[in-house]
Amino acid sequence: MRASSVRAWAFVHTWSSLISTLFMLLLCLTGLPLIFHHEIDEVFGVGDAPAAIAGQAPVPVERIAENALRDHPGKAIQYVGWDQHEPDKVFVILNAAADAAPNDATVTLYGAAGGEKLGPSGNAFMQVMLRLHVDLYAGLPGKLFLGAMGLLLVAAIVSGVVLYWPFTRRLAFGTVRPERSRRVAWLAVVGLTGAINTLSEPLVGMWKAETLGRMIAGSQGGPAPARPASLDTIVARAREAAPGMVPGFVAFPGTPFATPRHFGVFLRGTAPLTARLLQPVLLEAGTGAVADSRALPWYLTALLVSQPLHFGDYGGLPMKVLWALLDLVSIVVLGSGLYLWWVRRRRPAPALRAQAA
Numbered sequence: 001m002r003a004s005s006v007r008a009w010a011f012v013h014t015w016s017s018l019i020s021t022l023f024m025l026l027l028c029l030t031g032l033p034l035i036f037h038h039e040i041d042e043v044f045g046v047g048d049a050p051a052a053i054a055g056q057a058p059v060p061v062e063r064i065a066e067n068a069l070r071d072h073p074g075k076a077i078q079y080v081g082w083d084q085h086e087p088d089k090v091f092v093i094l095n096a097a098a099d100a101a102p103n104d105a106t107v108t109l110y111g112a113a114g115g116e117k118l119g120p121s122g123n124a125f126m127q128v129m130l131r132l133h134v135d136l137y138a139g140l141p142g143k144l145f146l147g148a149m150g151l152l153l154v155a156a157i158v159s160g161v162v163l164y165w166p167f168t169r170r171l172a173f174g175t176v177r178p179e180r181s182r183r184v185a186w187l188a189v190v191g192l193t194g195a196i197n198t199l200s201e202p203l204v205g206m207w208k209a210e211t212l213g214r215m216i217a218g219s220q221g222g223p224a225p226a227r228p229a230s231l232d233t234i235v236a237r238a239r240e241a242a243p244g245m246v247p248g249f250v251a252f253p254g255t256p257f258a259t260p261r262h263f264g265v266f267l268r269g270t271a272p273l274t275a276r277l278l279q280p281v282l283l284e285a286g287t288g289a290v291a292d293s294r295a296l297p298w299y300l301t302a303l304l305v306s307q308p309l310h311f312g313d314y315g316g317l318p319m320k321v322l323w324a325l326l327d328l329v330s331i332v333v334l335g336s337g338l339y340l341w342w343v344r345r346r347r348p349a350p351a352l353r354a355q356a357a
Contacts, residue, residue: 010159010163012155012156012159016152016153016155016156016159017156017160017337018341019149019152020149020150020152020153020156021334021337021338022338023146023149024149024153024187024191024330024334025331025334025335025338026132027133027146027149027194028327028330028331028334029331030129030130030132030133031133031190031311031327032324032327032328032331033125033126033129034126034129034130034133034311035311035312035320035323035324035327036320036324037122037126038085038086039317040123040126041122041123041126044123058112058113059112059113059114059115060230060231060232061080061090061231061232061235061250062230062231062232063115064080064090064092064110064115065077065080065092065231067110067115067116067117068080068092068094068108068110068117069094071108071117072094072106072108074096075094075095075096075106076094076095076096076097076098076100076252077092077093077094077098077252078093078094078095078098078100078105078251078252078255079091079092079093079249079250079251079252079255079257080092080093080231080249080250080252081093081247081248081249081250082112082246082247082248082249084248084268084275087112088111088112088113089109089110089111089112089118090109090110090111090112091107091108091109091110091121092107092108092109092110093105093106093107094106094108097254098252098253098254098255099254099255099256101139103131103135103139106120107120107121107122108120108121109121134146140201143198143199143200143201144198144199146194146198147194147195147197147198147199148195150191150192150194150195150198151191151195153187153188153191154188154191154192154195157184157187157188157191160184161184183326183329183330183333186323186326186330187330189309190310192306193306193307193309193310194310196302196303196306197303197306197307197310199303200303203299203300203303204256204257204300206299207296207297207299207300208256210297211294211296211297212259212282214292214294215280215282215291215292215293215294216259216261216262216282216291216292225261225285225286227286228253228263228285228286229263229283229284229285229286229287229288230288231250233288234250234263234265234283234288235247235250235265237281237283237288237289237290238265238267238281238283238290239267240290241281241290241293242267242279242281242293244269244270245267245268245269245270245279246267246268246269246270247265247266247267247268248266248267248268248278249265249266250263250264250265250266251263251264251265251266253285257280258282259282261284261285261286262282262283262284262285262291263282263283263285263288264280264281264282264283265280265281265283266278266279266280266281267279267280267281272314276304276305276307276308277296277301277304277305278296278304279293279295279296280293280294280296281293311323312324
């Protein structure tokens with residue numbers, strides 16, 4: 001490798017590492033409890049549902065929606081959904097209006113069997129960790145900034161591998177520490193998937209402009225219906241349009257995943273991988289008739305696949321434990337790197353030390 005190339009790669013490695021390290025340390029610290037957010041919520045009894053009676057059918061979704069509106073007067077429902085990890089619960093997301101900002105929403109859990117209110121989704125500590133991890137309480141600019149930090153981390157890893165590679169060729173096979181390679185690979189995966197996740201809002205906007213526009217092209221225009229169809233009718237018609245799939249969430253008219261005249265029902269598969277891939281079905285809000293159903297574009301599929309990979313949520317508890325161990329190792333490495341940089345920065349230069357002597 002030429003000297004000029006080495007200097008260029010060294011410059012990229014030094015500054016990309018230095019700039020991204022502080023924020024990567026913050027993301028590793030806040031991401032650690034988020035890996036176990038389901039388990040932590042269970043320990044603190046967040047939204048505990050009463051044990052379902054064998055053979056008991058779930059209550060109509062419409063009743064849960066009515067209970068949510070009664071419990072939150074003046075609010076509008078944006079989404080109703082089902083978490084695959086918590087089949088005994090239904091989450092309802094409410095806000096001041098259907099198109100209100102997501103960060104202003106209230107998420108409340110309801111029992112799937114009885115429709116009773118269980119409480120908020122997640123405790124206050126986990127909500128703080130999530131906001132710090134997702135956008136630093138700065139909305140879309142915060143997300144994009146953290147995404148840039150993730151890309152800088154990937155640049156630091158790639159440039160480090162390029163600089164380190166000439167030295168590895170002189171070593172005997174197996175001399176390279178495997179634990180370092182695994183940690184570097186994990187950081188690259190987490191950094192890249194995290195950067196993809198920060199693009200969720202622009203990607204959804206692109207989907208609305210392209211695919212959603214084509215889906216509603218053949219529908220009749222006009223204002224939103226005064227009385228929408230029953231939620232149970234909406235869900236049943238959507239399931240008929242996507243056989244073998246189960247509902248993930250229902251987007252109410254006026255929300256980013258629907259239109260003022262349509263419900264959007266997003267169904268998922270039942271296998272570990274297909275449970276992450278959603279099939280949208282658009283339905284007329286007034287009649288419940290299916291307007292259209294199209295597969296998600298590749299960029300939204302990549303977004304959905306990257307989300308559980310980012311938190312190690314593919315392989316159950318063993319993978320979560322592995323993700324947590326790698327996260328702890330990364331916290332130690334990043335923290336010690338910042339400490340060494342700070343000590344070296346505060347240490348006087350040799351000339352100044354000589355003068356002081």
